[in-house]
Amino acid sequence: xxxxxxxxxxxxxxxxxxxxxxxxxxxxxxxxxxxxxxxxxxxxxxxxxxxxxxxxxxxxxxxxxxxxxxxxxxxxxxxxxxxxxxxxxxxxxxxxxxxxxxxxxxxxxxxxxxxxxxxxxxxxxxxxxxxxxxxxxxxxxxxxxxxxxxxxxxxxxxxxxxxxxxxxxxxxxxxxxxxxxxxxxxxxxxxxxxxxxxxxxxxxxxxxxx
Amino acid sequence: xxxxxxxxxxxxxxxxxxxxxxxxxxxxxxxxxxxxxxxxxxxxxxxxxxxxxxxxxxxxxxxxxxxxxxxxxxxxxxxxxxxxxxxxxxxxxxxxxxxxxxxxxxxxxxxxxxxxxxxxxxxxxxxxxxxxxxxxxxxxxxxxxxxxxxxxxxxxxxxxxxxxxxxxxxxxxxxxxxxxxxxxxxxxxxxxxxxxxxxxxxxxxxxxxxxxxxxxxxxxxxxxxxxxxxxxxxxxxxxxxxxxxxxxxxxxxxxxxxxxx
Numbered sequence: 001x002x003x004x005x006x007x008x009x010x011x012x013x014x015x016x017x018x019x020x021x022x023x024x025x026x027x028x029x030x031x032x033x034x035x036x037x038x039x040x041x042x043x044x045x046x047x048x049x050x051x052x053x054x055x056x057x058x059x060x061x062x063x064x065x066x067x068x069x070x071x072x073x074x075x076x077x078x079x080x081x082x083x084x085x086x087x088x089x090x091x092x093x094x095x096x097x098x099x100x101x102x103x104x105x106x107x108x109x110x111x112x113x114x115x116x117x118x119x120x121x122x123x124x125x126x127x128x129x130x131x132x133x134x135x136x137x138x139x140x141x142x143x144x145x146x147x148x149x150x151x152x153x154x155x156x157x158x159x160x161x162x163x164x165x166x167x168x169x170x171x172x173x174x175x176x177x178x179x180x181x182x183x184x185x186x187x188x189x190x191x192x193x194x195x196x197x198x199x200x201x202x203x204x205x206x207x208x209x210x
Numbered sequence: 211x212x213x214x215x216x217x218x219x220x221x222x223x224x225x226x227x228x229x230x231x232x233x234x235x236x237x238x239x240x241x242x243x244x245x246x247x248x249x250x251x252x253x254x255x256x257x258x259x260x261x262x263x264x265x266x267x268x269x270x271x272x273x274x275x276x277x278x279x280x281x282x283x284x285x286x287x288x289x290x291x292x293x294x295x296x297x298x299x300x301x302x303x304x305x306x307x308x309x310x311x312x313x314x315x316x317x318x319x320x321x322x323x324x325x326x327x328x329x330x331x332x333x334x335x336x337x338x339x340x341x342x343x344x345x346x347x348x349x350x351x352x353x354x355x356x357x358x359x360x361x362x363x364x365x366x367x368x369x370x371x372x373x374x375x376x377x378x379x380x381x382x383x384x385x386x387x388x389x390x391x392x393x394x395x396x397x398x399x400x401x402x403x404x405x406x407x408x409x410x411x412x413x414x415x416x417x418x419x420x421x422x423x424x425x426x427x428x429x430x431x432x433x434x435x436x437x438x439x440x441x442x443x444x445x446x447x448x449x450x451x452x453x454x455x456x457x458x459x460x461x462x463x464x465x466x467x468x469x470x471x
Contacts, residue, residue, distance in 0.1 A: 033234040067238075074232065190242075204236070
């Protein structure tokens with residue numbers, strides 16, 4: 001009996017997703033995406049690698065288009081109450097200073113370490129529902145855990161005519177692909193002032209009901 | 211006690227499954243590999259020939275204007291230097307001898323410093339230079355007939371170990387020995403997109419190189435010298451009455467682009 005209870009509690013606490021920025025919601029109006037019927041799916045090509053080994057790349061930058069795709073299916077539990085928020089935030093693995101990429105290795109000595117606002121992201125879907133849809137943006141706060149809202153917290157908007165509204169009600173990519181799927185492009189234009197080396201960051205995508 | 215645990219477990223289970231909250235997180239790792247890239251584009255003939263077959267050319271020398279054009283692209287702070295070298299090390303390689311080797315005072319060991327360079331534009335990042343006649347090759351070629359030449363002013367830096375960068379008392383085309391920020395190395399950039407600064411005709415990434423050799427008569431190469439002002443003409447190095455052995459000579463000029471050091 002004790003083993004069963006221990007297993008149960010371990011399972012129960014693992015189930016409580018948590019992160020520095022992706023905070024637990026205070027409502028339970030939507031079905032959850034882990035054990036419930038909602039879905040939060042991501043397809044990506046593993047690491048998004050930017051390799052700058054030619055001057056043309058340094059000048060023009062490198063863009064990885066459609067590297068990440070998010071697909072949502074949101075079911076509601078409490079009728080007419082479910083709404084959600086989708087955001088992304090940047091993580092440098094807590095290295096200091098908090099505004100720089102994590103350095104894996106340096107190839108030289110001259111130049112500056114890259115800062116977090118170097119990477120540009122463009123989020124879009126067929127109906128233009130993301131905030132600043134289709135525009136390259138940076139993490140302007142330039143610090144660890146800086147946020148970019150994709151679907152910000154706001155009044156409940158159910159799937160609408162495809163008009164760019166920030167839809168945040170129940171729905172599914174299966175029946176409404178252009179409002180419940182999101183494509184993310186990444187771009188880096190390093191210029192000439194950075195120190196040669198290999199660097200890394202992590203970008204988190206957080207879906208949470210509000 | 212068991213009932214108490216069981217009750218708690220059931221409550222927890224129902225709260226977790228029936229009233230689950232929508233929250234989930236995914237993540238992507240982004241890596242960036244910034245490799246140091248230094249690219250030197252050079253437009254030049256395969257061989258720059260100086261043929262002295264007229265007395266006038268011995269006196270006035272031969273100049274090859276803009277025979278070499280250098281274009282730089284670099285992702286890091288950089289230096290650029292020219293170095294003369296040869297198989298013999300610091301003298302020209304004699305490929306052929308005319309007139310049976312000349313007279314008793316004919317010298318075949320011609321100093322590499324008899325080749326003069328003129329660069330356009332000047333070195334703008336040479337603050338740490340010290341002790342030399344010139345920090346670069348931007349000085350105009352001196353009058354070939356001048357009575358008191360400043361020896362070594364435009365003479366090429368030469369070395370038997372050409373990949374060892376010149377010291378603080380030697381000439382660079384851009385940048386200089388040392389790593390004083392903003393002073394001893396040109397910033398990363400490219401001739402492709404850079405614009406000339408105020409008062410500049412070219413950008414920091416584009417140079418034209420003129421070549422000159424003045425044998426003089428007798429052919430002692432009066433302008434040859436090192437960058438410390440020591441004359442290396444044939445009479446000074448050998449003896450009064452020395453002159454160049456007629457023949458065919460070759461040397462190699464290397465242009466080295468490297469990260470600021």
